[in-house]
Each structure stands twice: as structure tokens, then as C-alpha cells.
Amino acid sequence: MTTHEDTPGRAAGEEAAPMPHRRAPRPPSFVHVTQLSDLIAQARSYPQGVARADLVESLSMGRNAVDRRLRTAVEMGLLVPAGRGVSTGGRAPEMWRFNPDAATILTLSVSYRRTTAALMSIGGHVLERVTWDAGLLDEPAQVLADAVGHLTTLRSARPDLPPPWGVGVGLPTPVDFRDGSIVRPVAGTNGLTSWTGLPLRRTLAEALQLSVWVDDEVNLMALAAASRVGAPKDLLYIRFSLGLGMGIVSSGQVHRGAGAASGEIAHIQMAGASGPSCRCGRRGCLETVVSGGAMEQAASTPQALKTSSYLRAVMSKQNEIRDIDVFRGVAQGDRVCVRIATEAADRLAIVLAVVTTTYNPGEIVLGGDVTASGQLFAQVVGQALRRRVLPSTSERLRIRMGDPDDALIGACRLAADRLLSPHVMHTWLAHGSPVGVDELVTHKRQDA
CATH class of the missing domain: 1.10.10 (Arc Repressor Mutant, subunit A)
Structure with missing residues (x-):
């Protein structure tokens, strides 16, 4: 015989009242x-x-x-x-500050030949990182597979820290900021076509189950420079690595242009049809004479190798000379490297004189691989530029070297800015954090 225990407060045989449904978090206004x-x-x-x-x-x-x-x-x-704070006559006021350790952000910086993944505080400090030799010149499938693996490892590397809220990504190529898609950089670019149209954001978001924001690397570098305490509201950031790029900050905001092509100074024709062949398919572009790639060619000539024991040693060790080697040679005082860098800086100043006169920034920051050269490059650019512009343009202009981590810092800043923006916060605030909020993982627009 089967017996039923009476439930307190309910008569025997009476059906239990249905459990009330748990209400979803009520979103704030x-x-x-x-x-x-x-x-x-x-x-x-x-x-x-x-x-x-x-x-x-x-x-x-x-x-x-x-x-x-x-x-x-x-x-x-x-x-x-x-x-x-400081008292103005009465009781000293209570002060409040942003907590840079409130959350963490995953960042990914893809350059042409190497990639860095990092775990960072939401305040922009690198906590853990890993760098490997692969980048935009390699097949995207393998680069992304390695990136997901490293980001996944970094995500759990510090269980003592808050979990990552999102991912910031930078690449040295134009990005449509509306949806984070990679646009074709230049008409004749070789080796990068497999990246064009790649669903980078969706791939990373689905693999990591986090929201992802993507931008051109130099825009992120400019964002990092603009976020420094005391930075001017208007500045230019010149990325001088294997390629050449420029980021523009106007009234404190990164300017991306109508077609994601603002700052493409690399393909301004300087020498016309008689100049060197450029990767864009034309001739005489600025990048053919002012870039890390141009410096590699100049440093690899028989005359340069004959004159520089430093360059001969580098060539003997790795059978090639890369732009970073030339910049390191500048820091070590190698005369050939210094000459190559000085000529490049003087040529760059010609274009910057036009841009600076037009835009009148308060600061020009030089970043990328060039940061390995020390202060000499910035000094030469500054001297050559000031000779070419009016005092009214240069009197308030500062020229400085950037931070080697500007790309990572900018990627972190981008993700943090978006996660703390009104529209995105409105999506996750009722949940307590952005972690695990499906709508953020699947959102198609990153500029909302």
C-alpha cells in the first residue's frame, strides 16, 4: 500500500500550488x-x-x-x-577613483610577422602575455587557431583575478568599425587577401564566448596615446614598423573616416611613376621609401653590409635583416643604421609638415617597431619638421616616442570604453557583469 506524507500547511490529497517563476533581472532605465x-x-x-x-x-x-x-x-x-581631497575651508571632501583592477580584458595584437595575446587589467596594465612568430603575412586560419588557444590559456592563467569581460583586437590593416570586418587594405596588396572579409569577430566571440571589438592597430595606438593623463585633445600617431600608418585623434575621439581609410599616408605618391614599385601596385608611394620595409632593403645592400659590422653579424646569425634589427642598431649607435633611420625620418617630416600644418595637432607620437631605436628618431623628425612649418604651428607641438605596448593598451581601452558605454552597459548591467551575456557575444554591430 502506497502512502503519501501530508505536506505541512496543505490537506492530504490537495495538489501543490505551482512554484512561482523566477523573474528575469529587471533592466534599469x-x-x-x-x-x-x-x-x-x-x-x-x-x-x-x-x-x-x-x-x-x-x-x-x-x-x-x-x-x-x-x-x-x-x-x-x-x-x-x-x-x-584638499579642503577649501570646511571638511576635506571624500574622493572616489576608478578601480583599474575591477575586471580584466583579453587583448590580441596581430602585426605583420608576429602576434601578441595578453591578459590585462581593465585599467590597461599587462598582467600576462605571450608572443609568437606569425601574423598578417601568414594564413589566418592558423593564426586564429593559435590566438584562441593562447587567449583561452590566458583566460584561466590567473584565477586570483576577476574574469575577463571582453576582448580587444588590433590589426595593421583598415577595419570597418561598424562591424569589425577587415576591408581590403590596398588594391594590389599581396599576401593579405585571405584576411579580407574574414569573420574575425564572430570566430573569436564564438570560441571564447565573450564580446569582441576590432580596430586598425594604429587607431588603437592613437587611442592609447589619447588616454594618457595630460594628453592633448588633438594628436597624430605614426606607426613606423614594417609598414607605415597614421592614427588621428580629434577633440579626444579617434577619427576613422567615411571608408575606414583615414590616415593612409603610406600610399601618398611621392615620386610618381618613376619611383619604386609599391605593394599597392603603383609606384613611388611614401611607404616605398619611408617604412620598416624600405629600411630593411637599405640595410641589406652589399654596401651597407660591408660598412657595418653590426649588420653583418645580424645577417650571419639569421640570414636576413628586419626593420627591428635596424632600429636596434640605431639604439646601439651603429653609423649605417643611424644614417638609414635619419634619411627615413627626414623624408617622413616632409609629409608630416603638410599634415601638421593642416591639422595643427598638439602632439605627434611615433610608435611601432621604431620604439626600439630610442629617442634619436623622434629628435630627427622633430628638427626636420620644425624647419618646414610656421612657428605658430610648431610652438605648441610635442613630438615623442610611444610605448611599445600601445597596441595592447589601445585594444584594452577600446574594449573597456565600449563595455562601459551606455548602450552596452544597458545590456549587461542587470546581470552584474558582461560575462555570459549572450546578446553581447552575438551582436553584429560593434559601434552601437
Whole structure:
């Protein structure tokens, strides 16, 4: 005989009431999220901390609204106390700052010959990295397979840290920022056609189950430079590696142009039809005389090898000379490398004089492989440029070398900026973090 135990509070034989459905997290209003995003952005711009009164004034929000958004940001771990500020007569105000360790970001920097994957804090500090010899000149399937493997390993390399919120990716080729797709760089480019139209974002997002943002490497470098404390609102970033590229920051924002081709100074024709053949299929482009590739050719000539014991040693060891070897030779004071770099810097200054006069930036940053040369290259560019422009153009112009990690820092900054933007935050805020939110993994537009 089968017996049924009576459930307390219910008569024998009475059917149990259906369990109530668990409600999905109620999304906050878009106004709330926008105000929260603005408050976090304001705190990010003041690494030493910002007072509540300053937030009220700069954000044009009431004190109560600021208090509520501030409380939310602190509960999320995105803002933390920063001590007391300077007193203006009364009690010293409480200060709050952005927490750079609140989350982590995975980054991927694909250059022509090598690729670096890194785990970074959301504040832009490299925590773990791995670099391997493969890049845009290699088949994309293998490069992406290796990238997914390394990013997966990095993702779990530091269990003591918060999980990655997203992925930032940079490549030295034009990218359609609307959807992160790779566009054909130049008409005659050889070796890169297999990357054109590649669903890079979708491949990485599906493999890692994280949101992914992709941009041209030099745009990311420019974003990194613009994010430095005290950086001017208008600047130019020159990537001088195997190829040549320029990133433009205007009023604090990266300028990408109508067709993802802004800053393509590499293919400005300098010598006309009589110049050297360029990878774009034309002749006389700037990149044929001012680039790491041009410097490799100049350093590999019999005359250069005969004159430079440094270059002979490099050639003997690896049977080729790469641009990074020339830049390292400059840092070591090799006369042939210095001459090659000085000639390239002087030629570059001719084009920069036109761009600088037109745009009037507050800063020109030189990055990429050229950072291995030390300060000499920036000094030569600066001297040659100032001879070619008016004092009114150059008097407030600073020319400096970039950071070797600018591509990674910019990729991290891009992902963090997008994840903390109002539209994206509105998608994940009710879930507590972006991790595991399907809509972010599958979204087709990355500029929303």
C-alpha cells in the first residue's frame, strides 16, 4: 500500500500550488545607465580621484542622483574610495577613483610577422602575455587557431583575478568599425587577401564566448596615446614598423573616416611613376621609401653590409635583416643604421609638415617597431619638421616616442570604453557583469 506524507500547511490529497517563476533581472532605465556610464567615465579621467561636488557640477546632475549612481558604481567595484581631497575651508571632501583592477580584458595584437595575446587589467596594465612568430603575412586560419588557444590559456592563467569581460583586437590593416570586418587594405596588396572579409569577430566571440571589438592597430595606438593623463585633445600617431600608418585623434575621439581609410599616408605618391614599385601596385608611394620595409632593403645592400659590422653579424646569425634589427642598431649607435633611420625620418617630416600644418595637432607620437631605436628618431623628425612649418604651428607641438605596448593598451581601452558605454552597459548591467551575456557575444554591430 502506497502512502503519501501530508505536506505541512496543505490537506492530504490537495495538489501543490505551482512554484512561482523566477523573474528575469529587471533592466534599469536607460537614463539611469547613461548617468552611471557618464559618472564612471568622469572618474576614469581623474586617476587620483574626484569629489562628489565635482561630479555634481561636471555631470549637471543633482546631488541625490550622483549619490545613487556613485553607490551603484561602488557596489559593482568599479569605483573605490580615494581618501580625502584638499579642503577649501570646511571638511576635506571624500574622493572616489576608478578601480583599474575591477575586471580584466583579453587583448590580441596581430602585426605583420608576429602576434601578441595578453591578459590585462581593465585599467590597461599587462598582467600576462605571450608572443609568437606569425601574423598578417601568414594564413589566418592558423593564426586564429593559435590566438584562441593562447587567449583561452590566458583566460584561466590567473584565477586570483576577476574574469575577463571582453576582448580587444588590433590589426595593421583598415577595419570597418561598424562591424569589425577587415576591408581590403590596398588594391594590389599581396599576401593579405585571405584576411579580407574574414569573420574575425564572430570566430573569436564564438570560441571564447565573450564580446569582441576590432580596430586598425594604429587607431588603437592613437587611442592609447589619447588616454594618457595630460594628453592633448588633438594628436597624430605614426606607426613606423614594417609598414607605415597614421592614427588621428580629434577633440579626444579617434577619427576613422567615411571608408575606414583615414590616415593612409603610406600610399601618398611621392615620386610618381618613376619611383619604386609599391605593394599597392603603383609606384613611388611614401611607404616605398619611408617604412620598416624600405629600411630593411637599405640595410641589406652589399654596401651597407660591408660598412657595418653590426649588420653583418645580424645577417650571419639569421640570414636576413628586419626593420627591428635596424632600429636596434640605431639604439646601439651603429653609423649605417643611424644614417638609414635619419634619411627615413627626414623624408617622413616632409609629409608630416603638410599634415601638421593642416591639422595643427598638439602632439605627434611615433610608435611601432621604431620604439626600439630610442629617442634619436623622434629628435630627427622633430628638427626636420620644425624647419618646414610656421612657428605658430610648431610652438605648441610635442613630438615623442610611444610605448611599445600601445597596441595592447589601445585594444584594452577600446574594449573597456565600449563595455562601459551606455548602450552596452544597458545590456549587461542587470546581470552584474558582461560575462555570459549572450546578446553581447552575438551582436553584429560593434559601434552601437
